[in-house]
Amino acid sequence: MDRLSRRGLLQGAAGVAAAGALGGCAMGGDDATNGDAKGTTSANNPLGVKEDAPLEVVIFNGGFGEEYAKAHEALYRGRYPKAEIKHSATQQIAETLQPRFVAGDPPDVIDNSGGSQIDFNGLVSQGALTDLGELLDAPSLDDPGKKVRDTLLPGIVDVGSYDGKFLTVNYAYSAYGIWYSKKLFDAKGWEYPTTWDGMIALCRTIKAAGIAPWTYTGVHARYMSWPILTAAAKLGGIEVIKAIDNLEPNAWKHDAVRTAADAYYQLAVDGFLQPGAEGMDHIQSQTEWCRGHAAFISCGSWLENEQKSVTPPGFDMAVAPTPSLGTSDKLPFGAFRGTGSEPFIVPAKGKNVRGGMEYLRIMLSKKAAADFTTRVSSLTAVTGAADGLSLGPGLTSVTKLIDASQGSAFTWLYSTYYRKLERERVNAASLELFTKRITASQWCDRVQKSADEFAKDPAIKKYKRA
Amino acid sequence: MWGKRLFIAVFLIPPLLLYGIFVVSPYAQAFQISGTDWSGLSPAYEFVGLDNFRRLLGDGYFWTALKHNGLLLVLLPVATIVAGLFFASMISVGGRADRAGVHGVRGSGFYRVVYFFPQVLSVAIIGVLWKEMYAPHTGMINGFLRGIGLDGLAVAWLGDPRFSFWCVLAVLIWMNVGFYVVLFGAAMQSIPRDLYEAALLDGASRVTTLVRITVPLLWDTIQVAWVYLAIVAIDGFAIVQIITNGGPGSSSDVVGLRLYKTAFGDGQFGYASAIGVAMFFLTLTVAVMFLRATRRERVEL
Numbered sequence: 001m002d003r004l005s006r007r008g009l010l011q012g013a014a015g016v017a018a019a020g021a022l023g024g025c026a027m028g029g030d031d032a033t034n035g036d037a038k039g040t041t042s043a044n045n046p047l048g049v050k051e052d053a054p055l056e057v058v059i060f061n062g063g064f065g066e067e068y069a070k071a072h073e074a075l076y077r078g079r080y081p082k083a084e085i086k087h088s089a090t091q092q093i094a095e096t097l098q099p100r101f102v103a104g105d106p107p108d109v110i111d112n113s114g115g116s117q118i119d120f121n122g123l124v125s126q127g128a129l130t131d132l133g134e135l136l137d138a139p140s141l142d143d144p145g146k147k148v149r150d151t152l153l154p155g156i157v158d159v160g161s162y163d164g165k166f167l168t169v170n171y172a173y174s175a176y177g178i179w180y181s182k183k184l185f186d187a188k189g190w191e192y193p194t195t196w197d198g199m200i201a202l203c204r205t206i207k208a209a210g211i212a213p214w215t216y217t218g219v220h221a222r223y224m225s226w227p228i229l230t231a232a233a234k235l236g237g238i239e240v241i242k243a244i245d246n247l248e249p250n251a252w253k254h255d256a257v258r259t260a261a262d263a264y265y266q267l268a269v270d271g272f273l274q275p276g277a278e279g280m281d282h283i284q285s286q287t288e289w290c291r292g293h294a295a296f297i298s299c300g301s302w303l304e305n306e307q308k309s310v311t312p313p314g315f316d317m318a319v320a321p322t323p324s325l326g327t328s329d330k331l332p333f334g335a336f337r338g339t340g341s342e343p344f345i346v347p348a349k350g351k352n353v354r355g356g357m358e359y360l361r362i363m364l365s366k367k368a369a370a371d372f373t374t375r376v377s378s379l380t381a382v383t384g385a386a387d388g389l390s391l392g393p394g395l396t397s398v399t400k401l402i403d404a405s406q407g408s409a410f411t412w413l414y415s416t417y418y419r420k421l422e423r424e425r426v427n428a429a430s431l432e433l434f435t436k437r438i439t440a441s442q443w444c445d446r447v448q449k450s451a452d453e454f455a456k457d458p459a460i461k462k463y464k465r466a
Numbered sequence: 467m468w469g470k471r472l473f474i475a476v477f478l479i480p481p482l483l484l485y486g487i488f489v490v491s492p493y494a495q496a497f498q499i500s501g502t503d504w505s506g507l508s509p510a511y512e513f514v515g516l517d518n519f520r521r522l523l524g525d526g527y528f529w530t531a532l533k534h535n536g537l538l539l540v541l542l543p544v545a546t547i548v549a550g551l552f553f554a555s556m557i558s559v560g561g562r563a564d565r566a567g568v569h570g571v572r573g574s575g576f577y578r579v580v581y582f583f584p585q586v587l588s589v590a591i592i593g594v595l596w597k598e599m600y601a602p603h604t605g606m607i608n609g610f611l612r613g614i615g616l617d618g619l620a621v622a623w624l625g626d627p628r629f630s631f632w633c634v635l636a637v638l639i640w641m642n643v644g645f646y647v648v649l650f651g652a653a654m655q656s657i658p659r660d661l662y663e664a665a666l667l668d669g670a671s672r673v674t675t676l677v678r679i680t681v682p683l684l685w686d687t688i689q690v691a692w693v694y695l696a697i698v699a700i701d702g703f704a705i706v707q708i709i710t711n712g713g714p715g716s717s718s719d720v721v722g723l724r725l726y727k728t729a730f731g732d733g734q735f736g737y738a739s740a741i742g743v744a745m746f747f748l749t750l751t752v753a754v755m756f757l758r759a760t761r762r763e764r765v766e767l
Binding site: 094095098101102116119121122123126127128218221275276277278279280284293419420423424427428431432435459 | 503505506507508509510597600601602603604608620621622623624625626711713714715716727730731732733734737
């Protein structure tokens, strides 16, 4: 027989397939190298960076762009001229870097941010991140007598820690609150209310003036869960939030959470929400707000930078804490949710772990932080780094908010521990709440049910907030 | 003889190798990964047998997504093919009967080009375009509704779980129909004009002509279109991800999106692969079923 039989051909193809499967396996081999080789330490080089070791930095190219990182890299190059720095920026952090983690060849520094950040639950449970405790205890670049730990704003160490290990530096500092245009309020003679009753009364006035009192993003309705949880924490104390972070049974059904949810549900019941907001994404709703179609919006302090191109001159945006729900709130009116964002990590299997830590130490110097604030109008995790800089009206009001809070700022961690719980479950329930398809009490029940699912799921690693 | 075998092998090996590495091997690996708890972030994993598939059976979010794919599977091919056949026959043979014989409606050349436009745009552009069209205040659809005095109908389309899925379905039909107009139109060119003329002389209406002449003679093409559209319906990932991202809630979720979020959002590649394997069998079954169900005697001209 001088022709290839059909069977022979199929066998051949199967053989080729098998060879391919072996050759290019997605699940990777390993990883013999560990880049923790330490150079000699000195006062100038406390982390023991090898001077000529190349450094690879990957930046999330989102709201903050990538130019600030190039400035930081220049500072690193200034200290270690022999080190070659490889810089890249992407919006698809997870898609780009996931295969490199598997291959045991991750970059040395990653800004793990944005819509497609790599899930921290997975990274931490796989031990993929370097413990940055050593960085915290290293002397700061500005003042050798001071540890890096002591230069950070309160809350930064908490939000970057998993089971007591400090694994991420959340470089940007975001304050969350209720935003309004000071210009509009001054023109109309309105004043930001300190109590919830005052808020409802003011909303009535605003509505009568032909402006929607509130707008929000239905696509990312979790933005509206922030004032609810903030108000709940202020009413019932931080323990309420800790129970939520620890996925405790009935944490979301706590009286304080229910009262807060009910208060904000009132906005929907009384028709104080802009019609159509349920179909808007965050940019669309923020733009409606900038155009003066709505008075209040819930957001974080990146808002000013995000809306830069559409904010009318003299708009004068300002942020305020959530109004107190009762007269005996456990936390003062000035308390707000303040936390780090833009998490930077040093993968444990990077080639130059020491260099990665040193890069973060440089980022946490006042010079680098001030440069960041000037470029992207966001505060940083570094205490006092924005002193003396000329800031936009939004950011100026954020610094006032921080000063007025007198250290009563707080945050929750469930959204970093269990990202999907907030991004999918709370998000979906909040839209139902503000479109009046469910009541405040049903909202609590629904989110609690989801939280219970997470608590039971063995595939999800649990963290304990102390 | 060896020379001949070598000759054949030289031509066969490169494509087979490429096919093996880039098609067969990922499929094979998906099967392997679906039996593990791999997180996708390190080379460490454990075999968990059929646990992922057991979990799949009890996963309400997966079933909701599957239900939407099922609805797409029923509605998308039917709507697209009916619309495609209608437009194609209007363009080729739908014109007023006159001395010029059988021809398309006036301006059919123009329509032929216009219907094809969506096919030229990339899926991402179509998604972003429609997302803005549906926007509650600034969108064209509500602008149009308000313009003709139907303010009550100007709702937040994508923000309402009652409408979001149908909004996506409309976009899917819109973006696909143009291609099938061209496909059916080209196939109709091969149907002899005298058949239509004879039918006209016998007093057949346009609908009768379409059902009795065009559809039977285009059956092979329609069958292929059906399978293609079924595959689009089982996928649907890109357009859903851009327009609604599955929301609000899971009201427009599809299996492909669930898979993607499970893998890249939740870092559960093992479970995501199980979803992929389930989808693989689903697609295969559907394709085979369609081909069986639509098998007919060929009409010879």
